[in-house]
Amino acid sequence: MATQEKKSLPLEFEQPLVLLAQQIEALEKQLQETHNPELDEDLKRLHEQYGNLKRSLYSNLRPIDHLALARHPQRPYTRDYFERFDPNWLELHGDRKGADDPAMVCGLLNINGVKILAIGTQKGRSLRDKQHCNFGMPQPEGYRKALRFFQHAEKFALPVVTLIDTPGAYPGMAAEEHNQAEAIAVNLRELSGLTVPVIAIVTGEGGSGGALGIGVANRILMLEHSVYSVISPEGCASILWRSADKVAEACNAMKMTAKEIQALGIVDEVVEEPLGGAHHDYDLVAKNLGKALVKHIKELSKLSRADLRKDRQNKFRKIGAFVEAK
Amino acid sequence: MDLKEWFANRQKRQEYAQVKQPLTTEEYCALWTQCFQCRELLYTRDLRVSLYVCPKCQYHFRIGAEERIEQLADPDTFVEIDANLISSDPLGFVDSEPYPVRQKEASKKSGLKEAIITGTMKINDLPVAIGFMDFGHFGGSMGSVVGEKVTRLIEHAQSKSLPVIIISSSGGARMQEGILSLMQLAKTSSALKSFHDAGLLYISILSEPTFGGVTASFAMLGDIIIAEPGARVGFAGRRVIEQTIRQKLPADFQTAEYLLKHGQVDMVIERAKMRDILAKLIVFHGAHDKRENHSSIQHEKSKNKSESTLSSR
Numbered sequence: 001m002a003t004q005e006k007k008s009l010p011l012e013f014e015q016p017l018v019l020l021a022q023q024i025e026a027l028e029k030q031l032q033e034t035h036n037p038e039l040d041e042d043l044k045r046l047h048e049q050y051g052n053l054k055r056s057l058y059s060n061l062r063p064i065d066h067l068a069l070a071r072h073p074q075r076p077y078t079r080d081y082f083e084r085f086d087p088n089w090l091e092l093h094g095d096r097k098g099a100d101d102p103a104m105v106c107g108l109l110n111i112n113g114v115k116i117l118a119i120g121t122q123k124g125r126s127l128r129d130k131q132h133c134n135f136g137m138p139q140p141e142g143y144r145k146a147l148r149f150f151q152h153a154e155k156f157a158l159p160v161v162t163l164i165d166t167p168g169a170y171p172g173m174a175a176e177e178h179n180q181a182e183a184i185a186v187n188l189r190e191l192s193g194l195t196v197p198v199i200a201i202v203t204g205e206g207g208s209g210g211a212l213g214i215g216v217a218n219r220i221l222m223l224e225h226s227v228y229s230v231i232s233p234e235g236c237a238s239i240l241w242r243s244a245d246k247v248a249e250a251c252n253a254m255k256m257t258a259k260e261i262q263a264l265g266i267v268d269e270v271v272e273e274p275l276g277g278a279h280h281d282y283d284l285v286a287k288n289l290g291k292a293l294v295k296h297i298k299e300l301s302k303l304s305r306a307d308l309r310k311d312r313q314n315k316f317r318k319i320g321a322f323v324e325a326k
Numbered sequence: 327m328d329l330k331e332w333f334a335n336r337q338k339r340q341e342y343a344q345v346k347q348p349l350t351t352e353e354y355c356a357l358w359t360q361c362f363q364c365r366e367l368l369y370t371r372d373l374r375v376s377l378y379v380c381p382k383c384q385y386h387f388r389i390g391a392e393e394r395i396e397q398l399a400d401p402d403t404f405v406e407i408d409a410n411l412i413s414s415d416p417l418g419f420v421d422s423e424p425y426p427v428r429q430k431e432a433s434k435k436s437g438l439k440e441a442i443i444t445g446t447m448k449i450n451d452l453p454v455a456i457g458f459m460d461f462g463h464f465g466g467s468m469g470s471v472v473g474e475k476v477t478r479l480i481e482h483a484q485s486k487s488l489p490v491i492i493i494s495s496s497g498g499a500r501m502q503e504g505i506l507s508l509m510q511l512a513k514t515s516s517a518l519k520s521f522h523d524a525g526l527l528y529i530s531i532l533s534e535p536t537f538g539g540v541t542a543s544f545a546m547l548g549d550i551i552i553a554e555p556g557a558r559v560g561f562a563g564r565r566v567i568e569q570t571i572r573q574k575l576p577a578d579f580q581t582a583e584y585l586l587k588h589g590q591v592d593m594v595i596e597r598a599k600m601r602d603i604l605a606k607l608i609v610f611h612g613a614h615d616k617r618e619n620h621s622s623i624q625h626e627k628s629k630n631k632s633e634s635t636l637s638s639r
């Protein structure tokens with residue numbers, strides 16, 4: 001247990017666990033040297049305490065803790081899932097207009113006999129990789145690349161599965177000149193009109209329009225510790241609180257955790273993560289996620305193609321909270 | 327105005343005429359407006375006549391829904407729809423103040439219930455479904471009500487085969503409704519998909535300023551996109567971009583003229599010409615008489631079909 005903690009980078013709210021793990025480690029060392037049977041008892045008790053503390057920590061996470069887990073540097077990324085969904089997956093490239101955005105990964109996957117067209121935003125692991133993927137922030141070309149594959153899926157009647165993990169669409173000069181807003185808007189419109197099943201899964205950060213740009217789906221799933229919001233909590237804090245220190249308040253106010261968004265009727269299923277977060281067991285998360293999405297595809301495949309479009313359009317048509325005065 | 331009203335007004339007019347005290351500083355300032363661009367002092371009453379465009383430098387002042395209706399609609403033809411939709415507070419959102427308090431403040435300031443007014447009217451005798459966003463109300467932000475009103479406007483237009491015009495002016499999605507605001511991007515774009523497939527005309531007008539979620543949904547989906555001179559339009563705000571790329575952006579970045587140069591809008595049209603351009607576009611696309619037009623296309627199609635079956639024999 002403690003050894004696993006060492007491998008993963010602890011988050012701020014996990015500090016009590018780290019301290020306890022250090023105690024356990026010290027005791028284990030002592031035990032090796034002295035072979036004192038009393039220490040054995042202590043060690044057992046500490047292990048028990050560790051388990052309890054961990055469970056209680058994770059059952060009382062604040063929204064900002066979920067945010068930290070969603071952004072954990074060791075969190076599995078889109079390629080990690082694709083590889084586990086289908087070790088023989090085939091990557092396809094390019095928007096056919098002059099670019100291939102590495103922040104948007106697309107490919108043909110076969111998950112236990114179910115063929116899908118998978119699209120996802122990709123963050124990088126190493127610094128070089130991060131820069132290459134622009135920290136998971138697609139350019140307009142990335143959204144147009146995704147659009148090309150939406151249309152491909154439509155032509156060949158393939159279900160579309162999108163994995164969302166992005167701080168947002170890239171706010172850069174060229175991105176504006178190449179019309180980031182239009183690239184996203186067109187995706188929203190065209191996704192809504194597809195006549196194949198579309199499943200969107202928020203695996204990490206669901207950052208605003210940049211996330212929604214591949215997120216107009218029949219079913220929306222979220223991993224337990226993922227977040228989805230209209231603006232980054234940092235952006236929200238600086239605009240509404242005029243202070244960068246109010247990120248925790250912004251996280252609370254925006255209702256951005258998986259459970260809260262499910263309660264608002266937008267998310268259809270929250271997929272559980274291993275205790276401590278997805279980064280503790282890539283294989284298990286990928287297995288759970290794969291199972292969930294195959295289940296939803298099979299359910300949706302019972303609908304006619306026209307009804308798939310209607311189902312998706314109805315889902316979004318109903319979203320909104322307002323009063324209609326007489 | 328009936329006679330009784332006229333007399334009542336006369337009474338008021340007389341009362342007003344009797345008070346002849348020197349103007350307070352505030353009243354005096356209200357008489358004059360300084361042009362933001364050329365600094366010229368303009369007589370406020372003249373500004374209304376010049377459509378809130380500076381006669382000296384052509385600077386287009388930011389205006390609200392009411393002024394837009396007055397400028398674009400044939401007199402007395404505007405009929406508002408869905409005026410009774412009011413925001414609720416689905417998240418119980420509190421920053422320095424609760425969202426409902428902010429809503430009340432916004433309404434007090436703008437005199438509006440929400441950041442968009444929708445309805446039907448005529449432009450040069452041509453019927454249209456039209457939405458006017460108002461930046462003066464809550465920064466023109468899109469929450470559930472704006473999303474719903476835009477969606478209903480599009481659906482209404484589709485059921486009546488009317489062209490849709492939306493004049494956008496917005497800081498983006500409304501943060502106080504969280505993810506529900508974000509989803510309005512999808513809702514409005516989805517409505518436009520059906521509208522688009524029905525072969526109907528949608529003209530989007532971008533006015534100062536249009537950003538974020540509104541740009542990334544219905545504002546950028548026009549069959550024709552028109553921008554007002556000088557209007558700033560974009561996805562991300564200038565400051566955010568400058569912080570991200572750590573360099574200064576050109577002065578004209580994200581202006582209507584810059585957008586035109588980069589292929590993002592069809593034209594930049596000054597306010598005085600807007601009505602006539604809109605009318606021309608509607609007539610050119612046959613959008614004023616869509617039903618008849620539809621049947622003639624279908625007629626054309628069936629004719630082609632029979633011809634092709636003939637030739638294949």
Ligand SMILES: [Zn+2]
Nearest residue numbers: 361364380383
């Ligand atoms: Zn001027």
